Amino acid sequence: xxxxxxxxxxxxxxxxxxxxxxxxxxxxxxxxxxxxxxxxxxxxxxxxxxxxxxxxxxxxxxxxxxxxxxxxxxxxxxxxxxxxxxxxxxxxxxxxxxxxxxxxxxxxxxxxxxxxxxxxxxxxxxxxxxxxxxxxxxxxxxxxxxxxxxxxxxxxxxxxxxxxxxxxxxxxxxxxxxxxxxxxxxxxxxxxxxxxxxxxxxxxxxxxxxxxxxxxxxxxxxxxxxxxxxxxxxxxxxxxxxxxxxxxxxxxxxxxxxxxxxxxxxxxxxxxxxxxxxxxxxxxxxxxxxxxxxxxxxxxxxxxxxxxxxxxxxxxxxxxxxxxxxxxxxxxxxxxxxxxxxxxxxxxxxxxxxxxxxxxxxxxxxxxxxxxxxx
Amino acid sequence: xxxxxxxxxxxxxxxxxxxxxxxxxxxxxxxxxxxxxxxxxxxxxxxxxxxxxxxxxxxxxxxxxxxxxxxxxxxxxxxxxxxxxxxxxxxxxxxxxxxxxxxxxxxxxxxxxxxxxxxxxxxxxxxxxxxxxxxxxxxxxxxxxxxxxxxxxxxxxxxxxxxxxxxxxxxxxxxxxxxxxxxxxxxxxxxxxxxxxxxxxxxxxxxxxxxxxxxxxxxxxxxxxxxxxxxxxxxxxxxxxxxxxxxxxxxxxxxxxxxxxxxxxxxxxxxxxxxxxxxxxxxxxxxxxxxxxxxxxxxxxxxxxxxxxxxxxxxxxxxxxxxxxxxxxxxxxxxxxxxxxxxxxxxxxxxxxxxxxxxxxxxxxxxxxxxxxxx
Numbered sequence: 001x002x003x004x005x006x007x008x009x010x011x012x013x014x015x016x017x018x019x020x021x022x023x024x025x026x027x028x029x030x031x032x033x034x035x036x037x038x039x040x041x042x043x044x045x046x047x048x049x050x051x052x053x054x055x056x057x058x059x060x061x062x063x064x065x066x067x068x069x070x071x072x073x074x075x076x077x078x079x080x081x082x083x084x085x086x087x088x089x090x091x092x093x094x095x096x097x098x099x100x101x102x103x104x105x106x107x108x109x110x111x112x113x114x115x116x117x118x119x120x121x122x123x124x125x126x127x128x129x130x131x132x133x134x135x136x137x138x139x140x141x142x143x144x145x146x147x148x149x150x151x152x153x154x155x156x157x158x159x160x161x162x163x164x165x166x167x168x169x170x171x172x173x174x175x176x177x178x179x180x181x182x183x184x185x186x187x188x189x190x191x192x193x194x195x196x197x198x199x200x201x202x203x204x205x206x207x208x209x210x211x212x213x214x215x216x217x218x219x220x221x222x223x224x225x226x227x228x229x230x231x232x233x234x235x236x237x238x239x240x241x242x243x244x245x246x247x248x249x250x251x252x253x254x255x256x257x258x259x260x261x262x263x264x265x266x267x268x269x270x271x272x273x274x275x276x277x278x279x280x281x282x283x284x285x286x287x288x289x290x291x292x293x294x295x296x297x298x299x300x301x302x303x304x305x306x307x308x309x310x311x312x313x314x315x316x317x318x319x320x321x322x323x324x325x326x327x328x329x330x331x332x333x334x335x336x337x338x339x340x341x342x343x344x345x346x347x348x349x350x351x352x353x354x355x356x357x358x359x360x361x362x363x364x365x366x367x368x369x370x371x372x373x374x375x
Numbered sequence: 376x377x378x379x380x381x382x383x384x385x386x387x388x389x390x391x392x393x394x395x396x397x398x399x400x401x402x403x404x405x406x407x408x409x410x411x412x413x414x415x416x417x418x419x420x421x422x423x424x425x426x427x428x429x430x431x432x433x434x435x436x437x438x439x440x441x442x443x444x445x446x447x448x449x450x451x452x453x454x455x456x457x458x459x460x461x462x463x464x465x466x467x468x469x470x471x472x473x474x475x476x477x478x479x480x481x482x483x484x485x486x487x488x489x490x491x492x493x494x495x496x497x498x499x500x501x502x503x504x505x506x507x508x509x510x511x512x513x514x515x516x517x518x519x520x521x522x523x524x525x526x527x528x529x530x531x532x533x534x535x536x537x538x539x540x541x542x543x544x545x546x547x548x549x550x551x552x553x554x555x556x557x558x559x560x561x562x563x564x565x566x567x568x569x570x571x572x573x574x575x576x577x578x579x580x581x582x583x584x585x586x587x588x589x590x591x592x593x594x595x596x597x598x599x600x601x602x603x604x605x606x607x608x609x610x611x612x613x614x615x616x617x618x619x620x621x622x623x624x625x626x627x628x629x630x631x632x633x634x635x636x637x638x639x640x641x642x643x644x645x646x647x648x649x650x651x652x653x654x655x656x657x658x659x660x661x662x663x664x665x666x667x668x669x670x671x672x673x674x675x676x677x678x679x680x681x682x683x684x685x686x687x688x689x690x691x692x693x694x695x696x697x698x699x700x701x702x703x704x705x706x707x708x709x710x711x712x713x714x715x716x717x718x719x720x721x722x723x724x725x726x727x728x729x730x731x732x733x734x735x736x737x738x739x740x741x742x743x744x745x746x747x748x749x750x
Contacts, residue, residue, distance in 0.1 A: 006565075006567045007566060007592050007619070008538075008592075009567065010482045010623045011482065011485035011488070013485060014482045014485075014623055014627065017626045017627075019622070019625060022630050023446070023631075025446045025447060028445075031449075040442065045442050045443060046441045047441070049438065049441045050440050054440075055438055058437040058440065058636075059434050059437050062636075063424065063425075063430055064424075064608065065429075065430070065433065065640065066425060066605040066606065067420050067607060068601075070403075071400045072402070074403075095610075096631070099632060102629065106389070107385045107389045108383060108385055108386065110386035110388060113386070131626055131627050162383065190381075191381045191382060192384065193383065194383035226443075230440070231440050231441065232440070232441055232635075233441065233634060234634060234635075235631070235632060235633070235634050247394070248385045251389065251393075252392075252506050254470065254473055255398070256471070256473055256610070257470050259470075259608060259610050259634040260607075260608030261433075261608065261609075261634075262634060265440065
């Protein structure tokens with residue numbers, strides 16, 4: 001036996017996991033092109049920041065960083081329970097949806113189990129499935145990268161999956177499925193299958209279009225303060241589910257894991273609906289600009305109910321080249337990873353100034369990509 | 376089959392985990408006794424807060440909460456690498472040691488595997504072992520709750536454990552083991568056993584008493600900004616280990632899990648050694664006061680190299696009664712959970728004002744407990 005093999009080594013499950021980084025950060029991308037900053041339109045961070053009330057509350061809170069936050073987040077859960085018409089026991093707070101996603105996979109999808117998801121959806125799901133030794137069973141998307149309910153039900157039947165993931169609105173496509181379609185998907189799924197409805201972008205949609213707030217014991221919904229609330233750096237989100245489903249996370253979650261200032265900021269943010277409405281309205285204007293920009297260049301764009309828009313560049317290789325060309329011009333965007341929309345780039349709605357800057361560099365980068373394609 | 380059994384249910388491993396809450400929060404304890412606040416001397420939060428430089432940096436950072444923090448924490452890891460004389464690849468940042476502890480258990484101690492720890496040490500370890508289906512193999516402590524190296528080695532032999540946990544300085548006992556003892560423990564352990572050295576309180580000890588900063592491929596050390604740095608609410612800590620050990624966490628960790636403001640605050644805190652030295656000196660004065668207070672009441676106290684002191688009350692039941700009596704007087708303390716030190720309470724060093732307030736209520740509560748014992 002070599003000396004090296006006698007060093008500590010991870011469990012067989014962990015040793016077998018292929019290394020995988022869910023996303024390369026803009027900080028790292030900037031380093032790669034020798035820049036100190038980028039126009040950040042790639043991670044769907046809100047260009048409109050947190051509510052001034054949240055900022056003020058967080059600035060005040062910082063001096064007491066020496067205290068742990070409340071591990072039960074009672075104040076925040078009480079406010080969220082009132083907002084969603086549920087009980088405190090039907091809510092759990094964690095460090096964003098990525099954290100909740102890890103807990104959901106861990107609790108409901110063990111090693112070897114299948115989770116059904118639509119090909120092309122939010123990659124961090126696959127990171128967690130991979131890391132817990134579970135497997136993804138893909139359902140085919142529609143022509144815009146959106147969900148096909150029948151394909152999901154088929155995938156559950158063939159895989160025996162007990163967990164189904166649907167992001168609504170979806171990331172990276174931006175598509176949205178109405179409440180009636182979701183309700184019939186839920187009814188078509190076996191009752192012991194947990195439907196994981198990732199509503200990271202739901203705050204950009206009016207409440208009457210979203211699924212009812214009545215808690216369904218077969219469904220878990222996740223929400224975040226990272227997107228419309230503009231608090232991605234705070235790492236705070238929540239899940240709504242039956243108290244039985246929530247109870248499973250009490251056994252697994254990091255009880256003291258949520259930043260204290262983030263909890264205080266989130267509570268203040270909930271108290272500023274006017275700000276949130278303003279962000280949603282400005283994001284709608286920004287999406288319209290991006291659609292117009294795409295059309296002006298003869299490029300297709302996908303309908304979106306989020307704070308980003310997918311713009312069609314051409315082939316997958318051309319869209320990849322466009323991401324690189326934009327990066328070289330100092331613009332950070334990302335792109336969908338799977339067909340049929342892997343020939344698109346995904347652009348976050350910036351401020352009016354950022355959108356204008358983007359429009360210029362988009363034209364320049366697109367010219368380069370098209371010239372190369374024409375050669 | 377009843378309708379309920381056809382609802383979604385957790386994996387068998389998770390379903391079998393007994394519900395367990397690592398610690399009841401002071402917020403919850405205050406609610407139980409109908410108070411809105413307590414004198415917080417129970418969670419070893421720093422009474423001296425974060426460095427003013429860290430506070431200023433965090434206050435400035437808050438406005439950009441809309442941005443995710445750097446998932447690779449390059450700026451912070453670069454500063455920490457310089458501090459510890461290691462490479463950036465030998466460091467991982469996470470949301471405090473509790474988070475790192477979960478990652479270490481998950482990576483190096485699978486379902487059914489044993490982890491050796493000294494009876495009575497930091498309970499969150501057992502929370503994680505429990506939640507990953509691993510098991511604790513206890514080594515007997517010495518008469519002050521400290522580690523007994525031979526007992527640890529024996530426990531490894533009888534259990535086949537591949538992971539050993541040692542907190543140094545220890546929590547809740549406060550005891551400290553010198554570098555020579557630790558080095559000989561390391562040598563006595565099989566080379567494929569990972570020694571998890573939890574150094575949450577190491578910043579209260581002078582560097583020349585701590586283990587060498589030379590990275591040992593068989594050891595992982597965890598550090599935190601929660602204690603001497605006064606940033607518990609920020610949730611940020613780090614581990615130092617070989618790049619091979621660190622690489623395992625890249626597959627498992629929440630890449631975007633660490634609060635952006637916390638990263639910026641931690642970096643600023645590292646730049647204020649004078650503040651840290653002041654905290655350590657004031658904590659030393661506070662410990663001396665607590666030892667004197669205990670002696671004045673004829674109570675024993677345990678030597679401590681941390682920001683807390685264990686004071687002997689009597690039997691386990693008497694120490695439990697003391698915790699309750701203090702809570703009723705508005706004071707939050709905790710106590711060791713296992714013999715031979717479960718007749719002690721554990722009191723965090725407060726400011727001079729808080730220590731004076733504690734001394735008064737300690738006397739009052741102790742009188743009550745002793746009167747009841749004398750009856």
